[in-house]
Amino acid sequence: MTQTSRQLAFLALRLIKKGAFADVAVDKVLHQTELSAVDRRLLTELVYGCVRRQRTLDTLIDQLATKKDQPPDLRIILHLGLYQLRYLNQIPASAAVNTTVELAKQNGFSGLTGFVNGLLRQYLRASEASDPLKLPDDPIERLGVLHSFPDWIVQVWLDQFGLAETEKLCESMNQPPHIDLRVNTLRSSLSEVEAAMQSAGIPVERVPHLPQALRLPQGSGAIQNLPGFQEGWWIVQDSSAQLVGYLVDPQPGEVIADACAAPGGKTMHLAELMHDHGTVWACDRTPSRLKRLQQNVDRLGLKSIQICIGDSRDLPQLVGQCDRVLIDAPCSGLGTLNRHADARWRQNPETVQELSQLQREILNHTASWVKPKGSLVYATCTLHPVENESVIQNFLSQHSDWRIERPESDATIAPFLQPEGWAKVLPHQQVMDGFFMIRLKRV
Numbered sequence: 001m002t003q004t005s006r007q008l009a010f011l012a013l014r015l016i017k018k019g020a021f022a023d024v025a026v027d028k029v030l031h032q033t034e035l036s037a038v039d040r041r042l043l044t045e046l047v048y049g050c051v052r053r054q055r056t057l058d059t060l061i062d063q064l065a066t067k068k069d070q071p072p073d074l075r076i077i078l079h080l081g082l083y084q085l086r087y088l089n090q091i092p093a094s095a096a097v098n099t100t101v102e103l104a105k106q107n108g109f110s111g112l113t114g115f116v117n118g119l120l121r122q123y124l125r126a127s128e129a130s131d132p133l134k135l136p137d138d139p140i141e142r143l144g145v146l147h148s149f150p151d152w153i154v155q156v157w158l159d160q161f162g163l164a165e166t167e168k169l170c171e172s173m174n175q176p177p178h179i180d181l182r183v184n185t186l187r188s189s190l191s192e193v194e195a196a197m198q199s200a201g202i203p204v205e206r207v208p209h210l211p212q213a214l215r216l217p218q219g220s221g222a223i224q225n226l227p228g229f230q231e232g233w234w235i236v237q238d239s240s241a242q243l244v245g246y247l248v249d250p251q252p253g254e255v256i257a258d259a260c261a262a263p264g265g266k267t268m269h270l271a272e273l274m275h276d277h278g279t280v281w282a283c284d285r286t287p288s289r290l291k292r293l294q295q296n297v298d299r300l301g302l303k304s305i306q307i308c309i310g311d312s313r314d315l316p317q318l319v320g321q322c323d324r325v326l327i328d329a330p331c332s333g334l335g336t337l338n339r340h341a342d343a344r345w346r347q348n349p350e351t352v353q354e355l356s357q358l359q360r361e362i363l364n365h366t367a368s369w370v371k372p373k374g375s376l377v378y379a380t381c382t383l384h385p386v387e388n389e390s391v392i393q394n395f396l397s398q399h400s401d402w403r404i405e406r407p408e409s410d411a412t413i414a415p416f417l418q419p420e421g422w423a424k425v426l427p428h429q430q431v432m433d434g435f436f437m438i439r440l441k442r443v
């Protein structure tokens with residue numbers, strides 16, 4: 001593993017500090033030079049890891065540093081060194097220290113190499129006896145510092161799940177995400193895709209309760225190179241997102257509207273479940289995302305999907321037209337924090353309030369699209385009650401002609417249902433993305 005990957009990781013982290021999204025920054029530096037697969041992996045791990053573990057690393061630096069108030073670039077270099085020492089077992093400690101000192105020299109801190117070397121070696125010495133990280137007594141701050149989350153997220157989870165479950169949830173949100181595929185049963189079958197993967201030497205596993213899902217437990221390399229991609233045999237979609245399609249339970253010949261559809265994972269599942277017979281309106285207000293939806297639809301060869309560009313808080317042409325509506329609402333994404341290293345630092349209680357308002361408005365308008373006796377599924381990939389339970393309770397309190405519809409006990413979704421009638425998927429329990437979903441019926 002070369003110094004280049006660490007230098008590029010440093011440059012990516014600098015871009016992120018200035019506001020770039022983590023994945024955009026990684027893509028940008030990866031385009032600057034040819035790296036071996038090993039170096040690419042190291043770079044990606046270093047960048048996402050340092051972003052994810054930022055609070056823990058900052059606390060360590062504050063506790064260990066003799067020189068307070070380091071320049072931002074020096075702090076990034078210390079993050080990189082400490083991250084390797086604390087979280088990357090495969091890198092020998094001496095290599096982590098020496099390459100970090102080298103990074104400091106390379107980036108204008110020749111005069112501070114002694115400080116960098118001293119801090120990292122102090123961490124190493126202290127960790128021989130116990131964890132050098134000193135934790136606060138307050139339980140919220142303790143989890144926040146140990147697992148690197150802002151206190152407000154820990155608080156939201158603690159209120160819902162209690163201390164022991166919140167700790168497990170925090171741990172699971174720091175694990176690398178798995179990749180699930182959903183087989184397009186109009187073009188292939190679970191066993192056909194499974195066999196094709198196995199003959200290409202790619203291990204896959206079935207996922208309990210999910211009839212169209214296959215998991216790639218060891219990752220995959222470039223997705224486009226996997227067997228069956230060009231043929232549209234499958235798409236990448238997490239198992240919990242697949243559950244949403246089964247909860248909608250669309251029937252052949254019906255008219256369905258997907259109010260927040262792009263890039264189309266759930267829209268396409270709905271069309272498949274209807275054997276591509278009927279109409280699925282794919283509505284979204286973001287044209288660039290709808291372009292990706294169209295590409296996906298073309299690859300899977302689906303004919304029943306119609307695209308509708310616009311704001312789902314105001315699409316009067318759909319009023320009274322739909323047998324079923326799906327709202328896969330824009331949300332804070334607290335259920336998928338392991339997939340987006342920087343998401344925990346981008347959201348805050350104010351953005352959650354704004355999202356909740358948008359979600360209420362989308363729900364209020366799209367409910368009018370549903371025919372009498374029709375149904376609506378509301379789903380998010382967040383684990384925040386203000387975006388989930390509160391949105392639903394608020395809607396039901398204002399719409400006496402709607403009620404919660406609990407699916408039958410033999411439905412695919414049944415094992416995931418809570419007594420209240422909604423499903424809440426927790427990553428550390430079900431090993432899927434965190435999700436909330438509920439079906440409402442117009443009576």
Ligand SMILES: C[S@@+](CC[C@H](N)C(=O)[O-])C[C@H]1O[C@@H](n2cnc3c(N)ncnc32)[C@H](O)[C@@H]1O
Pocket residue numbers: 241259260261262263264265266267283284285286289310311312313328329330331362
């Ligand atoms: C969670 S994503 C949808 C993911 C998609 N259902 C899938 O499975 O691939 C939320 C989407 O809502 C869209 N969106 C946000 N506000 C909207 C609005 N007011 N009207 C329509 N679409 C909106 C965003 O552009 C985004 O594509």
